[in-house]
Structures are given as C-alpha cells and as structure tokens.
Amino acid sequence: MGIQFKEVSFQYPGWGKQFFEALKDISLTINDKDEFIALVGETGSGKSTLAQHMNALIFPTSGTVEINGVPITAKRNKKIKYNSIRQQIGLVFQFPEYQLFEETVEKDIMFGPKNFRVPEEEAREMAKKALNMVGLSDKYLTRNPFNLSGGEKKRVSIAGILAMNPKILILDEPTSGLDPAGKKLLMNLFKSIQKETGKTIIIITHDMDLVYEYTNRVLVLNEGMLEFDGTPDYLFHRHDIDKWHLDYPATISVLRAINDKFHYNLDIYQKTIDAAVSTIAKAVQS
Amino acid sequence: MKNVIIGQYIPGSSFFYHIDPRTKIIAVVVLMVATFLLETIWQVLIGFGIALILIIAGRVPIRKIVKGLKPLYVLLLFTLVFQIAFNRVGTIVLDATMQISPFSILFMIAATIIWRLLASFKKFSLLLFFAYLVGLFFIMKNLAFSPLWTTWQLTIYDQGLIMSGFVIIRLLIIITLSTVLTLTTKPTELTQGLESLLRPLKAIGLNSEDFALIISISLRYIPTILDEANKIMNAQASRGADFAEGRLKDKVVQVISLLVPMFIIAFKRSEELADAMESRNFVPGKPRTRIHDLKFNYRDLITTVITVLCLAGSILVKVL
Numbered sequence: 001m002g003i004q005f006k007e008v009s010f011q012y013p014g015w016g017k018q019f020f021e022a023l024k025d026i027s028l029t030i031n032d033k034d035e036f037i038a039l040v041g042e043t044g045s046g047k048s049t050l051a052q053h054m055n056a057l058i059f060p061t062s063g064t065v066e067i068n069g070v071p072i073t074a075k076r077n078k079k080i081k082y083n084s085i086r087q088q089i090g091l092v093f094q095f096p097e098y099q100l101f102e103e104t105v106e107k108d109i110m111f112g113p114k115n116f117r118v119p120e121e122e123a124r125e126m127a128k129k130a131l132n133m134v135g136l137s138d139k140y141l142t143r144n145p146f147n148l149s150g151g152e153k154k155r156v157s158i159a160g161i162l163a164m165n166p167k168i169l170i171l172d173e174p175t176s177g178l179d180p181a182g183k184k185l186l187m188n189l190f191k192s193i194q195k196e197t198g199k200t201i202i203i204i205t206h207d208m209d210l211v212y213e214y215t216n217r218v219l220v221l222n223e224g225m226l227e228f229d230g231t232p233d234y235l236f237h238r239h240d241i242d243k244w245h246l247d248y249p250a251t252i253s254v255l256r257a258i259n260d261k262f263h264y265n266l267d268i269y270q271k272t273i274d275a276a277v278s279t280i281a282k283a284v285q286s
Numbered sequence: 287m288k289n290v291i292i293g294q295y296i297p298g299s300s301f302f303y304h305i306d307p308r309t310k311i312i313a314v315v316v317l318m319v320a321t322f323l324l325e326t327i328w329q330v331l332i333g334f335g336i337a338l339i340l341i342i343a344g345r346v347p348i349r350k351i352v353k354g355l356k357p358l359y360v361l362l363l364f365t366l367v368f369q370i371a372f373n374r375v376g377t378i379v380l381d382a383t384m385q386i387s388p389f390s391i392l393f394m395i396a397a398t399i400i401w402r403l404l405a406s407f408k409k410f411s412l413l414l415f416f417a418y419l420v421g422l423f424f425i426m427k428n429l430a431f432s433p434l435w436t437t438w439q440l441t442i443y444d445q446g447l448i449m450s451g452f453v454i455i456r457l458l459i460i461i462t463l464s465t466v467l468t469l470t471t472k473p474t475e476l477t478q479g480l481e482s483l484l485r486p487l488k489a490i491g492l493n494s495e496d497f498a499l500i501i502s503i504s505l506r507y508i509p510t511i512l513d514e515a516n517k518i519m520n521a522q523a524s525r526g527a528d529f530a531e532g533r534l535k536d537k538v539v540q541v542i543s544l545l546v547p548m549f550i551i552a553f554k555r556s557e558e559l560a561d562a563m564e565s566r567n568f569v570p571g572k573p574r575t576r577i578h579d580l581k582f583n584y585r586d587l588i589t590t591v592i593t594v595l596c597l598a599g600s601i602l603v604k605v606l
Binding site: 052055057083086087090091093095097098099100101102111112115116146160161164 | 514517518520521522523524525526527528536539542543545546547550551554
C-alpha cells in the first residue's frame with residue numbers, strides 16, 4: 001500500500017486569475033514500510049505542500065494521490081473518511097506552538113488518540129508509550145507543555161502524532177531551531193523508531209549532513225517539480241546538484257577540498273564525521 | 287480562508303481615488319445627513335439618481351456595490367414586509383381573502399421544494415425569491431378547494447408601499463455612499479484620514495495617533511493571524527480534530543485546541559512587534575512624519591462644492 005502520487009499538480013489561488021503553481025506533474029510511490037526518506041529543496045520549492053498532500057490536508061488540483069488504496073482527487077468525496085487517512089499518515093508540523101494546547105503533556109498527547117475514539121485508559125497508555133519513544137521520562141507527563149524547552153516541546157509534539165500509531169510518519173523540518181546535540185538526538189530517535197517499528201519516516205530538511213548520514217532515499221523538489229528520486233549516495237555522486245540549490249554534506253566538501261589541495265586520492269564519500277576523520281588520519285599516517 | 291480580502295478596497299485610478307480621505311469621510315457623513323433630511327419618495331429618488339450618477343462618473347463597479355448589499359438583504363426584506371403589513375394609511379390597493387386548506391398547504395410545500403431546488407442558480411436568487419412569494423400568494427388566493435381551515439385578509443395600502451419604497455431607497459443611498467468610500471480608499475488612508483479628523487479630540491483626552499496606530503496594526507495583522515489560524519487548523523486536523531463533523535462535546539475541545547495556540551501565538555507576536563518597534567526608537571505619542579502626506583487639491587474642492595450643494599438642496603426642500 002503506502003502513498004502513490006499520479007501526475008499530481010497543485011495551484012495556490014492568487015489574486016484574480018493568477019495562480020501559483022506549487023506542484024507540477026508529480027508521480028512517485030512511497031511504501032509504508034522500512035523507508036527513511038528525505039524531502040529536500042530550497043524554500044518555496046513545494047516540500048510542505050507535497051507533505052500536506054500525503055495526509056489529505058489539501059487536495060490536488062489535478063491528478064490523484066492514492067493513500068493506502070483511497071484515491072484523493074480534486075473533488076471532496078463524502079464517502080471517504082479523511083480523518084482515518086490522517087490517523088494512518090502522521091504529519092508533524094514545523095512549529096510545536098501550532099499544536100500544543102492542553103494543560104499537561106499527557107492530555108496533549110492523548111488529544112490525537114481520543115479524536116480517533118480510543119478509550120481514555122488506552123489513550124493514557126499510548127501517551128506514555130509515545131512519550132518514552134521520543135526519549136522523555138514519565139515525569140514529563142504532568143508538566144505543562146508551555147514550560148518546556150524548545151527541543152522538549154518539539155519532542156512532545158512528535159509524541160502527540162506517534163501516539164496515534166500512524167503507518168507513515170512525516171516530519172516538517174524537525175531539526176530546525178535545535179542545537180547540534182538536540183539535532184543528533186532527534187535524528188537518532190527517528191532512526192531507532194524506524195528500526196523498531198518498521199514505519200516509513202519522511203523528513204523535510206535543509207541539512208544535507210543529516211540526509212547523507214541517516215536516510216536511504218532522497219526526493220529533490222525544485223520549483224514544484226520532482227527532479228530526483230533515489231539514494232543519497234547516488235545524489236551526492238552527481239556533480240550538478242547545485243542547479244537544484246543543494247549543498248554537499250560537510251564530509252564530502254571537506255574531503256574533496258583536501259583531495260584538491262594536497263593531491264590526495266581519498267574516498268570522499270564518507271557518511272559520518274568519524275568515518276571522514278579516520279580516512280584523513282589514514283592518509284596522514286601513510 | 288486564503289480568499290479572504292481585508293477591506294473592500296479595489297485598486298483603481300478614477301476621480302474618487304485621488305480625493306483626500308478626510309474630504310471623502312466628511313463628504314460621506316454630510317451626504318448621509320442630507321439623505322436623512324429628505325421627506326418624500328420623489329426626493330429620495332432624486333437623491334438616489336444623484337448617487338448613481340456619481341458612481342458611474344467615478345467608474346466604481348456597480349457589481350461590487352450590489353455585493354456589498356448582500357448582508358442587508360434580510361434587513362431590506364423585513365422593512366418591506368413590515369411596512370406593507372402594518373401601515374394602515376392611505377387608500378387600499380389590494381384586499382384579498384387568503385384561504386388555507388390541506389390542499390393549499392400541500393401546494394405551498396411543493397412550491398418551497400421547487401424554490402430550494404432552483405436555488406443553485408445563485409445569480410437569480412433574489413428574483414426566484416420574489417417568484418416564490420408571488421407563487422405562495424397565488425396558491426393561498428386561488429388554489430384552496432375544500433375543506434377550508436381558516437381564512438385571513440391581506441390588505442395592502444398605497445402609503446405602505448410608498449413608505450417601504452422610501453425607507454429602502456434611503457437605506458440604499460446610505461449603503462452605496464459608504465461602499466463607495468471603502469471601495470476607493472485604502473484602509474491605511476482611511477485610518478490616516480480618521481486620525482487627522484480626530485486630532486481635535488486630544489483636548490478631551492483621546493489621542494488620535496494612538497487610536498490610528500491601533501487600527502492600522504490590527505488591519506496589518508488580520509491576514510497574518512488568518513494564515514496562522516489556517517496552520518493551526520491543519521496541525522490539529524492532522525491529529526484527527528474534525529472541524530467539519532463530530533459530536534458537540536468533541537467540538538468544544540476542538541475549538542479550544544484552536545483558540546489556545548491562537549492566543550499564545552498572538553501574544554508572542556505582539557510582544558515581538560513591541561520589541562521590534564522599540565528597538566527602532568518608537569516612542570508612543572511623539573510627533574512623527576509620514577511617507578505620504580495628505581494634501582488637498584482641486585478634486586477636494588469639487589467634492590466639497592458638490593457636497594455642500596447637495597446638503598443645501600436637501601435643507602431647501604425641507605424648509606420650503
């Protein structure tokens with residue numbers, strides 16, 4: 001099952017008869033198992049619009065999005081329960097301020113499950129589990145979500161979606177505004193969630209280091225068009241990615257610079273800093 | 287929610303757009319007063335004619351003005367019905383016996399269904415409604431058959447018709463005037479004009495500059511807040527909050543889930559705005575300059591002359 005985009009286009013209404021074409025003729029397939037996808041592209045390239053199509057928050061202007069077998073087209077169909085789609089595909093928005101509203105963290109996380117008619121006790125259990133999954137201890141359950149730090153808020157908002165037990169988890173810039181340690185913690189968290197539960201995770205990000213180190217598939221959007229769909233290895237082996245306004249990961253840039261400057265022949269495609277350091281160390285020693 | 291346009295201003299470059307907002311505001315107020323001085327239906331008809339000529343001369347799209355009347359349809363209709371039903375002055379125009387029987391009720395239900403079915407033709411909704419009313423009248427008058435349940439008398443006096451025409455046309459003039467003002471004046475110009483006009487009130491403690499600042503900041507933030515509300519709605523919808531359907535009990539929680547983030551974000555925004563203004567040395571109540579200074583020109587003179595003529599005319603017909 002999963003999500004299939006079939007020639008999907010989307011236009012934002014503008015003034016008068018003008019439209020802003022946010023997505024142009026996009027076709028792609030996302031499995032609901034074992035994928036860790038990065039959605040990249042410059043600001044305004046249509047990433048968030050694409051993500052909002054994946055759980056039927058907005059409908060395509062033309063084409064079809066098939067979510068777990070349910071076709072979503074331009075016209076609202078009264079027979080389709082859009083709500084249950086949103087339970088299967090969890091979308092975490094960029095700013096936790098947009099969703100936190102309850103007095104305690106526990107109640108806030110329970111909001112999702114309760115909307116899907118999960119009984120009170122079970123929802124409480126799910127909230128606890130989801131909170132532990134994002135690496136926060138039980139003592140956070142009774143805290144006020146507005147008194148948490150930025151990173152903690154973010155994790156609570158992710159727990160709020162995880163508690164609904166979605167098959168696919170989409171995160172809109174989950175690492176923006178976090179310090180490097182917080183970034184690493186979150187990314188490791190997503191990786192472990194993905195490994196343990198086998199859920200597909202999609203992250204929207206601008207951080208190529210994270211893309212290279214963690215994900216196993218990259219979707220590149222540029223001006224509303226899907227320009228690339230493949231592994232990060234394949235993407236960063238290309239030499240023309242700056243035409244999509246993308247950077248290379250720091251490891252590749254640094255190793256390439258060393259190769260150029262000192263005429264080494266190092267393997268520049270190292271995913272982590274540690275691997276890059278040991279490559280350099282080997283070269284220096286020999 | 288993206289389609290909401292703040293204010294009714296439509297860009298243009300006709301005569302009305304180049305009049306100083308202060309002149310426009312005062313002229314509209316004076317013309318409204320003049321309208322209320324008129325006493326007979328012929329006078330308001332002439333007034334309405336003048337208003338129409340002004341609109342056409344100013345190239346204001348009439349379609350937009352009709353759109354502006356929409357929220358007032360109900361009010362206009364009520365005026366019409368009440369005047370016709372309760373005004374008992376003058377000669378009788380119509381005196382009909384209305385009959386109600388099982389048959390006529392059936393016919394009336396059928397007429398209602400047909401009317402609702404045709405309601406998809408939005409363009410003719412008003413026309414359809416009148417056709418529906420006439421249909422009801424016809425059914426009650428002629429299609430009763432037996433057995434009769436009750437009958438009642440519908441009597442319409444000519445003064446009732448005239449008075450309802452008078453009241454409706456007067457309302458139309460006033461609405462048209464204010465719509466022309468809002469259609470051709472930017473919200474910012476409007477507040478600037480108001481500020482300038484309210485300045486004498488400083489003597490009694492009302493600081494018009496603060497007042498204008500509050501209005502312009504609120505206007506500026508309406509689209510932002512709408513955008514934010516949209517994002518919050520999406521965020522909560524992706525947690526299963528179903529704003530379209532759902533039980534009443536759930537609805538309450540869902541509304542709270544919108545309002546709390548809304549308030550928090552609005553407060554945060556206003557604090558940030560205050561800081562940003564202060565860091566650029568904004569001090570409340572200090573005199574400041576503007577990019578666009580209001581200036582009078584020959585158009586304001588023409589407007590003033592026409593306005594004064596209208597007022598003088600209506601005073602004249604009242605006194606004579």
